[in-house]
Every structure is written in C-alpha cells, then in structure tokens.
Amino acid sequence: xxxxxxxxxxxxxxxxxxxxxxxxxxxxxxxxxxxxxxxxxxxxxxxxxxxxxxxxxxxxxxxxxxxxxxxxxxxxxxxxxxxxxxxxxxxxxxxxxxxxxxxxxxxxxxxxxxxxxxxxxxxxxxxxxxxxxxxxxxxxxxxxxxxxxxxxxxxxxxxxxxxxxxxxxxxxxxxxxxxxxxxxxxxxxxxxxxxxxxxxxxxxxxxxxxxxxxxxxxxxxxxxxxxxxxxxxxxxxxxxxxxxxxxxxxxxxxxxxxxxxxxxxxxxxxxxxxxxxxxxxxxxxxxxxxxxxxxxxxxxxxxxxxxxxxxxxxxxxxxxxxxxxxxxxxxxxxxxxxxxxxxxxxxxxxxxxxxxxxxxxxxxxxxxxxxxxxxx
Amino acid sequence: xxxxxxxxxxxxxxxxxxxxxxxxxxxxxxxxxxxxxxxxxxxxxxxxxxxxxxxxxxxxxxxxxxxxxxxxxxxxxxxxxxxxxxxxxxxxxxxxxxxxxxxxxxxxxxxxxxxxxxxxxxxxxxxxxxxxxxxxxxxxxxxxxxxxxxxxxxxxxxxxxxxxxxxxxxxxxxxxxxxxxxxxxxxxxxxxxxxxxxxxxxxxxxxxxxxxxxxxxxxxxxxxxxxxxxxxxxxxxxxxxxxxxxxxxxxxxxxxxxxxxxxxxxxxxxxxxxxxxxxxxxxxxxxxxxxxxxxxx
Numbered sequence: 001x002x003x004x005x006x007x008x009x010x011x012x013x014x015x016x017x018x019x020x021x022x023x024x025x026x027x028x029x030x031x032x033x034x035x036x037x038x039x040x041x042x043x044x045x046x047x048x049x050x051x052x053x054x055x056x057x058x059x060x061x062x063x064x065x066x067x068x069x070x071x072x073x074x075x076x077x078x079x080x081x082x083x084x085x086x087x088x089x090x091x092x093x094x095x096x097x098x099x100x101x102x103x104x105x106x107x108x109x110x111x112x113x114x115x116x117x118x119x120x121x122x123x124x125x126x127x128x129x130x131x132x133x134x135x136x137x138x139x140x141x142x143x144x145x146x147x148x149x150x151x152x153x154x155x156x157x158x159x160x161x162x163x164x165x166x167x168x169x170x171x172x173x174x175x176x177x178x179x180x181x182x183x184x185x186x187x188x189x190x191x192x193x194x195x196x197x198x199x200x201x202x203x204x205x206x207x208x209x210x211x212x213x214x215x216x217x218x219x220x221x222x223x224x225x226x227x228x229x230x231x232x233x234x235x236x237x238x239x240x241x242x243x244x245x246x247x248x249x250x251x252x253x254x255x256x257x258x259x260x261x262x263x264x265x266x267x268x269x270x271x272x273x274x275x276x277x278x279x280x281x282x283x284x285x286x287x288x289x290x291x292x293x294x295x296x297x298x299x300x301x302x303x304x305x306x307x308x309x310x311x312x313x314x315x316x317x318x319x320x321x322x323x324x325x326x327x328x329x330x331x332x333x334x335x336x337x338x339x340x341x342x343x344x345x346x347x348x349x350x351x352x353x354x355x356x357x358x359x360x361x362x363x364x365x366x367x368x369x370x371x372x373x374x375x376x
Numbered sequence: 377x378x379x380x381x382x383x384x385x386x387x388x389x390x391x392x393x394x395x396x397x398x399x400x401x402x403x404x405x406x407x408x409x410x411x412x413x414x415x416x417x418x419x420x421x422x423x424x425x426x427x428x429x430x431x432x433x434x435x436x437x438x439x440x441x442x443x444x445x446x447x448x449x450x451x452x453x454x455x456x457x458x459x460x461x462x463x464x465x466x467x468x469x470x471x472x473x474x475x476x477x478x479x480x481x482x483x484x485x486x487x488x489x490x491x492x493x494x495x496x497x498x499x500x501x502x503x504x505x506x507x508x509x510x511x512x513x514x515x516x517x518x519x520x521x522x523x524x525x526x527x528x529x530x531x532x533x534x535x536x537x538x539x540x541x542x543x544x545x546x547x548x549x550x551x552x553x554x555x556x557x558x559x560x561x562x563x564x565x566x567x568x569x570x571x572x573x574x575x576x577x578x579x580x581x582x583x584x585x586x587x588x589x590x591x592x593x594x595x596x597x598x599x600x601x602x603x604x605x606x607x608x609x610x611x612x613x614x615x616x617x618x619x620x621x622x623x624x625x626x627x628x629x630x631x632x633x634x635x636x637x638x639x640x641x642x643x644x645x646x647x648x649x650x651x652x653x654x655x656x657x658x659x660x661x662x663x664x665x666x667x668x669x670x671x672x673x
Contacts (some may be wrong), residue, residue: 006586094634097452097631097632097640098632110524117420119635121635122493125638185642186603188512188528192617194617195613195617195618195625195629196617196618196635196638197618197625197626197635197636198618198625198628198629198632200635203635231619234463237512237535237620238535238615238617238618239411239503239507239511239614239615239616239617240500240613240614242617244504244506245504246505247510248504248508248514249513250507250511250513250514251514257479302512306483363635364637366444366635367445367629367636368444369445370618370619371445371448371618371619371620371621372445372448372621374617374619375536375619375620375621
C-alpha cells in the first residue's frame with residue numbers, strides 16, 4: 001500500500017494511541033433497509049430478516065467484556081455458535097472511558113466497536129455527543145422506564161447490589177451491616193475494590209455506606225465520613241481488593257458488587273460468603289448501546305435482541321448478575337430458578353437510583369474529599 | 377555524530393560524506409519515534425489542557441487543576457518524588473561503591489544483573505509482592521510478630537506515604553546503582569593515591585576530589601529517579617486506592633476511570649502541570665550541573 005505523507009502522519013497519530021491502521025472499511029450495503037438507521041427488528045421485516053442481515057455481515061466487534069464478568073465468556077460463545085457470527089473481543093479489561101475513546105478514535109474502521117456496555121453516566125454523555133444509535137429491542141416494554149433513555153439511545157442491561165463479602169474460614173463473626181464493620185475485631189480487614197474516584201464499584205460502596213449512615217442519594221457525605229471513621233479505627237485497608245488480596249489474607253472482608261464477588265472471588269476462595277448489608281442498599285445497572293458508527297450494524301442489533309431474549313437474560317443471571325428484565329422473567333416463570341435462588345437475598349421494596357444530577361454531585365464530592373478523608 | 381574524522385585541509389570525499397549521511401539516517405528512526413511517542417502526545421496534552429469539552433479555549437481546566445485537592449496532589453507528588461529520589465539515590469551510591477571496592481568479580485556481576493531486573497519491576501505485581509511480605513498478614517510481618525514486634529502497632533502501614541516510599545525504593549535503589557556505577561568506575565585509583573600521598577585523609581579525599589567529580593553524575597541519577605517517581609502510577613494506585621492524593625492517580629481518574637465522565641481535559645491540565653514541574657526541575661538541574669562541572673574542564 002502506498003501512503004502519501006499526510007496519510008503517514010494521521011496513521012502515525014493513530015498508532016500513538018496504541019492502534020494500528022486497518023485497511024478495509026466495511027460498506028453498509030443492503031438495498032431495502034439501511035441497518036445503521038434501523039430502530040427495531042421490524043425494519044428488517046422481523047427477527048428472521050435481522051438474523052439474515054447479521055449473518056451476511058458475519059462479524060461483531062465487542063469491547064471491554066471480561067470473560068468472567070457477568071458470564072460474558074459463555075454469552076459470547078453461545079451467540080457465536082447460534083448465529084455463526086464471529087465475535088472480536090477487544091480490550092476485555094478496559095473501562096467505560098476506553099469504550100468511548102475507541103468509538104471516537106476508530107470511527108470508520110472495520111475494527112471499531114459495534115456495541116457498548118458501560119456505566120450509565122458514560123452512556124448519557126455518549127448520547128449527548130451523538131455517538132449512539134437509537135434502537136428498541138423486542139422486550140423494550142419490560143425494561144423499567146427509569147432504566148432507559150426515552151429516545152432509546154441506551155438502555156440498562158444488568159447490575160447488582162453493593163454487598164459485603166467475607167472469608168467464612170477466617171471471619172468467625174459474620175458482619176451483616178456497615179455498622180458491624182466498625183467493630184474492633186475487624187482491624188485491618190475491610191477493603192473495597194479500588195479507588196472511588198476511578199472505579200465505579202468502589203464509588204458505589206461509598207454511596208451504600210452513605211445510605212447506611214443517614215445519607216441519601218442526594219447526600220453522599222455520610223459515606224465519606226463513614227470511610228474516614230473506618231480508616232481511623234484501623235479497620236480499612238486501602239488496598240485495591242480482588243481475589244489475590246483475599247487469598248493472601250490481606251482483605252478477608254470486601255465491599256463490592258455481589259455479582260462480581262460471586263464470579264471473581266467466590267470462584268477462587270472456598271468459603272466466601274456474600275451478604276447484602278441490612279443498613280445500606282445501593283444497586284446500579286450498566287447500560288447497553290449500539291455505536292452510531294458501528295461497522296456491523298445488523299449484527300450489533302441482533303446481539304441486543306439476543307441479550308434481551310429469555311436466553312440472554314438468564315445467561316447474565318447465571319453469572320450472578322441481575323438482568324434488568326428479572327422481574328418479568330420471574331413473573332412469566334421463564335427465569336432460571338437455580339441461578340435465581342443462588343443470588344444473595346435482595347432487600348424488600350423497590351430500589352431507588354440516583355438521578356444524573358445527584359450522581360454527578362456525588363462523584364464531584366467524592367473526588368474532592370476522598371484522599372483527605374482516608375489519607376494516613 | 378559520525379565516527380569518521382575529517383582533516384580540515386582535505387575536502388571530504390564522497391565516501392566520507394556518504395557515511396555521514398548514513399549515520400544521520402541511522403538517527404531517523406529515533407527521531408520519528410520521539411516525535412510520535414513524545415512530541416505528539418505532549419502537544420495533545422498541552423493543547424487539551426486549554427480546551428473545553430466542546431473545543432473552545434478556556435482557563436477553567438488549569439484553574440481546577442491548580443486548586444483544592446489537585447494542588448494538594450501536586451505537593452504530595454513532589455514530596456514523594458523528592459524523598460524517593462534523594463534517599464534511594466544516596467543509598468544507591470553507597471551500595472554501588474561498596475560492591476565496586478569489594479574483591480572478586482562475581483558479586484559485581486550478580487549485583488548489576490539483579491539491579492537490572494529489580495529496576496524494571498513495578499506496577500500491580502510489585503504492590504502485591506509488598507502486600508504479601510509487609511502487609512498486615514504478610515510473611516515478614518508475621519515473622520516480626522513472632523519476635524514480638526508488630527510494625528503496625530508502631531505507626532507503620534504499607535498503605536501510606538511511608539509505605540509507598542518504601543515500595544518505590546525497591547526499584548529506585550537498583551536504578552541508581554545501574555546509572556552511578558560507570559561514574560564510580562571512572563574514579564581513578566591514582567587520584568586517591570595522589571591525595572593520600574599529599575597527606576589527605578579519607579573524608580578530605582571525598583570532600584575535595586571524589587565528591588566533586590561524582591556530583592554531576594549523582595545529580596543526573598537523582599533527576600532520573602525523580603522523574604520515575606513523579607510518573608509512577610499503578611503501584612501506588614493498587615496500594616492506596618487514592619487515599620494519598622497523587623497527581624498521577626488523579627490523572628488516571630479523569631482519563632481512564634468509570635466514575636468521572638467528560639472531564640478528560642482537566643486530566644490533561646494536570647498532565648501539563650507535571651510537564652511544568654519537570655521543566656522547572658530540568659532548568660535547576662542544568663544550572664547546578666554547569667556550576668558543579670565547571671572546574672572539571
């Protein structure tokens with residue numbers, strides 16, 4: 001391939017960002033329907049039309065989906081087998097911001113991500129920037145209205161509760177609440193999964209602690225105060241907790257998403273128990289979206305239909321995540337009862353989610369105050 | 377630079393000219409590499425620091441980055457970089473000198489190979505190595521406990537400024553040994569013999585001969601350590617989860633996180649701040665360097 005000087009410069013700029021040039025830009029052919037603009041399977045003349053269009057594309061690019069996260073390993077395998085569509089999985093351990101960056105930087109290339117699975121605040125920002133293609137899956141009505149964009153730019157997929165996990169072989173007096181964790185017997189034993197100014201799991205632990213200590217979705221300050229106290233009491237270990245720190249014995253108690261504890265810690269540490277704290281209930285869901293510049297627009301839409309089918313929803317459930325349509329699955333008796341029974345008991349009543357304004361305010365406050373509150 | 381020498385009266389032959397062109401071509405990959413991987417990203421950081429998310433020019437990123445927790449972050453980062461460059465720097469010189477003056481080549485080779493390995497060890501694996509040894513349930517901590525010493529009862533914690541400094545020393549000391557050894561080897565025994573012949577005592581030799589000769593190299597080594605401490609990221613992040621305000625971790629929250637959306641340019645402003653810090657240190661370094669190496673010429 002012959003490159004003109006300008007092309008070398010722009011190609012080199014892309015390489016600076018860790019990318020390589022790829023020659024082929026897939027064409028979005030299709031005489032009757034433009035799959036990039038389809039907002040439901042009906043545009044393809046129903047699901048069979050969508051499957052046909054997707055098979056013709058033959059490939060789907062997904063990004064930041066770790067195999068041991070919410071059962072994505074099996075979901076990817078099953079989808080590929082079922083439809084004969086090859087899935088390219090990029091940067092499995094990346095963050096939501098990495099997804100947005102990939103959409104922006106790979107625009108127009110065949111390697112660009114087709115579908116996204118990200119934190120809701122990132123979905124909202126991406127929608128404002130016009131990066132997402134609106135689409136309604138067949139079971140759209142089963143997704144609660146607070147868990148989707150009214151213009152169908154994004155919709156929630158799966159989530160879970162902030163939970164306390166502990167190694168029952170080391171912890172003889174099981175903690176059941178945030179209040180319990182302040183007991184002197186847990187000195188140097190309580191950790192969270194990362195930096196709350198960076199990792200949403202850790203940030204959510206602070207939110208849950210706020211709810212347990214007189215705070216609200218509009219007031220996260222008591223959560224910061226709680227971790228300050230936990231730190232002063234000497235119970236808080238500021239290590240980024242994970243299976244390895246649990247196995248080494250450094251973090252026998254971890255506050256983290258219930259489904260990630262199930263897939264990443266309980267699978268490695270026999271005797272790992274997970275409880276949802278009695279005094280602070282905080283749940284969050286991730287959001288799905290289709291990239292407006294997806295190189296495989298039909299496959300992207302088929303992937304969404306698959307995820308929101310009974311099969312897809314139950315696959316997430318088998319990964320100990322709570323699919324967004326769980327309530328309808330239970331009602332219709334299509335739920336995988338074994339996987340459902342294995343979830344830690346959910347608190348009674350409906351769970352409330354913060355609004356975008358509340359979330360942004362809470363994030364700003366934690367960013368400002370976390371280091372001062374927990375610094376030694 | 378070319379290896380051929382050209383005498384002034386003779387015109388350069390084609391052969392000589394060709395070899396200097398080839399030499400310049402040899403530099404080209406490095407030049408391209410530097411522009412692509414240092415120049416372009418640095419420019420993007422500096423430009424981004426002054427842009428709003430929509431692309432207009434603004435001071436607000438710089439203003440956010442220079443106040444409150446971010447200003448505090450710069451102070452802590454510079455403190456950490458100073459502590460973990462000067463102390464391991466001195467330790468590295470002493471160790472390298474001790475090894476050089478010992479008899480036998482085997483130890484020297486072992487130390488330099490080991491330094492090469494340790495100096496490049498970092499990130500989350502390094503953090504985990506220390507958790508497994510000096511964490512509250514670490515092996516070394518348990519040994520100390522059986523001896524009746526519990527470091528955690530005496531104000532020590534691995535997950536603090538002092539802990540992070542200790543972990544940084546793990547790669548900083550070997551790095552210093554690597555860079556200072558050639559300078560130490562350059563100290564000629566005859567200088568010492570001459571000094572002693574004129575009645576100098578050991579400290580006088582170091583004060584008036586060895587010290588001044590070594591000082592420029594020592595300064596260069598400390599500068600390298602300062603830079604590596606300033607930019608270290610993953611180890612501190614894994615050990616402290618952001619409970620120490622460090623600029624590199626704060627940049628990570630903006631550029632790479634799952635929590636803060638749409639504020640990457642504040643992260644770039646923080647990156648710009650680090651560039652300024654390094655620039656100031658470099659200017660100070662070159663002034664000191666010039667002054668301290670003047671008499672050598």
